[in-house]
Amino acid sequence: MDLAEIHAAFRRIAPYTHRTPLLTSRLLDALLGKRLLLKAEHLQKTGSFKARGALSKALTLENPKGLLALSSGNHAQGVAYAARVLGVKALLVMPEDASPFKKAAARAYGAEVVDRGVTVENREAVAQALLQETGYAFLHPFDDPLVAAGQGTVGLELWAQAGKRGVFPEAVLAPVGGGGLLAGIATAIKALSPTTRVYGVEPVGADDARQSLLKGEIVRLAEPPKTRADGVRTLSLGRFTFPILREKVDGIFAVSEEAILEAERLLFTRTKQVVEPTGALPLAAVLEHGASLPETLALVLSGGNRDFSP
């Protein structure tokens, strides 16, 4: 994956995605002593950046009969949306005990949810059987060059939007789960501005990416981590994403659950934006590791799909 492939992904997906705004907040800047540019992917189609990757891949398929994914999160909605754009069916394999809220969200986008008798253990086998039966195309949530190139368009856009304002971020921070978003953004940013640092952010209890970069090999968590940030509960980086992060990313910050909650609260009360816990990870890193970070920062607010509580 290189900058040209991210440009190509941008051309594919542009008609079906938003150029999400780059928000600023003088209140947050004054509070934190930084200059923050907030890339508002919570305002993206389907409420997260996942629509970009799913579309980027789906739009390269030749006459697909349908799309199939294993996900109960934002990737599910991205795939459902991509299927609607293509005018084909989406099959989403989710554990029977996945949140009814998330199943409903996927169905609202017109996808069919397969959950009868599905568990975390057997879901890959269920998906494999369904792929053979239906002939649908499988969309991996992150470990695919075309998906990661789609997510990389976030970096492309934010760099252009910052430049238009005459601002050049010294560092870009994005959440890291499987690494598709971070690999895409790092590829874009390092090609456009090699001196700009690119950092991933993950919860302390799910710091497999940090450990993997330190150890020089993929470290896999023993079990799904407990963290508010449900978008980065992935057990490990992918075989495709890991070498890219190793080459291009300057470091991974691990943040506490308290810092994630405080970052969500700041975004909610100060910027009046609904951002999900995963989307608040980069701001949590500014709260907890601000002293190690330069002044001008672009933070990727990756998504906004959280339940409404009155």
Next chain:
Amino acid sequence: MDLAEIHAAFRRIAPYTHRTPLLTSRLLDALLGKRLLLKAEHLQKTGSFKARGALSKALTLENPKGLLALSSGNHAQGVAYAARVLGVKALLVMPEDASPFKKAAARAYGAEVVDRGVTVENREAVAQALLQETGYAFLHPFDDPLVAAGQGTVGLELWAQAGKRGVFPEAVLAPVGGGGLLAGIATAIKALSPTTRVYGVEPVGADDARQSLLKGEIVRLAEPPKTRADGVRTLSLGRFTFPILREKVDGIFAVSEEAILEAERLLFTRTKQVVEPTGALPLAAVLEHGASLPETLALVLSGGNRDFSP
């Protein structure tokens, strides 16, 4: 109060306020069968339109020693902010049992909160005594031409922003409590476009404005109404605002608590915006009275100051 006074208010406050964006949502439009323009006053300085009115009045005072207000809500923050702009002190008289969250918000803006021994019953007497003692200027939350002219700048701005997109709203909907916002907006809109309808929205349990317009005289609620929409718990319209509403407003919609909650939920989950219950009133009217409303509507999201719950 006329359009020229609203223009003058705009010139006074423009350096210290945001031109808040006019948001659109294809999802909401498709869901409701309308074309909605959302005037985002939850993104205004202090998190609500109240900063406009407070500044509009405060900036006409000659060398004030300080500002004093009776409020535990958004007006308090507006006055605190106006005092900071002027470089003078703000005194806010609040009942001792007002929410600590709201007291903290006022203090965060640099205001002094007077609450020791203050009750809903004695607070006007407390304020009167403080005014004599301090010589500060009193800022009424709504029943003042300069305050209402400040709130009217919301109408001025939204009309210009809509026009820039080639959209001319057939109706404008705003919350109504004491009537300052609605009087200001109706004055601006009816001067700019006499055929555009202007409606107020209030909760069914606090429908004094609706009753007042029907009866042709100010109807006063017997006690503070119970409603989620804490910004419109005012007992009655003002002597200044009532005749303006009577002359210029096309009607008042009363909405149920269920509709308010559903409107908040829609704004939260579909537009990812944090809007307080009062700010969701206009959308609640579209949910409950959509059939009586034209297609192209401007809705004033009046504020976004709500508590964060994880």
